[in-house]
Amino acid sequence: xxxxDLEYVEAIVDETLRLYPPLxxxxxxxxxxxxxxxxxxxxxxxxxxxxxxxxxxxxWWDAPEEFRPERWLEDRDRPEYAYFPFSxxxxxxxxxxxxxxxxxxxxxxxxxxxxFQRDTDSLSLSADLTLDPGPVELRIRKR
Numbered sequence: 047x048x049x050x051d052l053e054y055v056e057a058i059v060d061e062t063l064r065l066y067p068p069l070x071x072x073x074x075x076x077x078x079x080x081x082x083x084x085x086x087x088x089x090x091x092x093x094x095x096x097x098x099x100x101x102x103x104x105x106w107w108d109a110p111e112e113f114r115p116e117r118w119l120e121d122r123d124r125p126e127y128a129y130f131p132f133s134x135x136x137x138x139x140x141x142x143x144x145x146x147x148x149x150x151x152x153x154x155x156x157x158x159x160x161x162f163q164r165d166t167d168s169l170s171l172s173a174d175l176t177l178d179p180g181p182v183e184l185r186i187r188k189r
Contacts, residue, residue, distance in 0.1 A: 049147060052154055057118035059149045063131035065113060070098040070173045072133045097130055098177070161187045 049056075072095045076087045087093065102110040106128035108117065132139035139145070163185040170180030 049150055052150055053119065054115065055150050055154045055157075056146075057115035058153060059146060060118045060129070061113055061115040063146075064101045064107070064129055066171075066177055066179065067097040067101060067131040068176050069131075069133065070177050071096050072130070074137075095127075095130075097133075098173075100127070101129060101131070103128070159189055161189055163187075 076091045132142035165183040
């Protein structure tokens with residue numbers, strides 16, 4: 047099946063990456079003095095952009111803590127960087143397209159054969175180099 051036909055699978059992948067971006071924070075350095083949101087930013091200042099926080103911001107996302115893949119199937123006007131799980135601009139992750147294609151293919155292939163039920167009540171998130179959900183217990187059944 048063609049990847050572009052897997053709209054709901056893509057919505058699941060996007061929603062998962064929205065809630066659990068691989069990198070929780072992205073850093074950028076101002077190359078010239080500018081004003082951002084009313085704040086003066088001097089050249090050379092390092093800015094920390096929290097993908098984790100922005101992806102859960104109620105200004106851009108209805109019920110931001112809920113896993114709702116359907117939100118990706120609705121038309122909604124959001125700023126370009128309300129969602130950036132692989133960073134953005136000229137320094138976005140080089141493997142972004144490959145990673146998302148691989149995620150969609152793997153999910154579609156596995157979900158056709160297996161059914162998953164999560165037994166873990168909550169995740170124990172920790173941020174190191176990447177976001178770690180801690181142990182996740184699942185029951186897996188053949189379809």
